[in-house]
Amino acid sequence: MKINQAELVISAVSQKQYPNEPLPEIALAGRSNVGKSSFINQLIQRKALARTSSKPGKTQTLNFYKLNEAFFFVDVPGYGYAKVSKTEREKWGKMMEEYFSNRQKLKMVVMIVDIRHDPSEDDRMMYDFLKHYRLPVTVIATKLDKIKRGQRAKQLKRIIEVLELEDEDTLIPFSAETGEGKDDAWRTIRSYIGK
Ligand SMILES: Nc1nc2c(ncn2[C@@H]2O[C@H](COP(=O)(O)OP(=O)(O)OP(=O)(O)O)[C@@H](O)[C@H]2O)c(=O)[nH]1
């Protein structure tokens, strides 16, 4: 999909700030620093529309990016970063619950995991949380450029096993560095936003 228009509409911390436009939304989820913002940038071919960082905890709000006046990517803060206070963690939980539990416009969640490692306990909790709300999930196994070809199949199998992926969910190997997997990711996203 060619993105001609990309705009950060709002960085929201609560429901009343969410955009009102009648457009479908695709949200991102994943550990801190796993590559959520980089995934967005690679898909829309902008180097730095979504702010990225080598330090975890860059994204702190729900960032609604409007694309082609057709749909939103919603970049969310990551989880599983140890150096976060209890208060901050509770704030995060409340923000996630508020958005994921009753957002009609949310059509699918792109959950990003690192292909080099087995999904963490936090990843499993996140996946179960999304499934609890009956949301379709596309798991993106990112940083594909960091493993040897021969390891790919084994790692993908581990992700399916550890998360106990449901049949309706898709798993796509991906690299924000090389763009591999991008066409597959777009194909899946399009099927959920009706474009
Ligand atoms: N080699 C490689 N590096 C990547 C890839 N995706 C992301 N990175 C790097 O990983 C780091 C974190 O990326 P971000 O996109 O900021 O991660 P995030 O999940 O948005 O992080 P938070 O907003 O802190 O939750 C950056 O240094 C990226 O350059 C990838 O596919 N390959």
Ligand SMILES: [Mg+2]
């Ligand atoms: Mg980010």
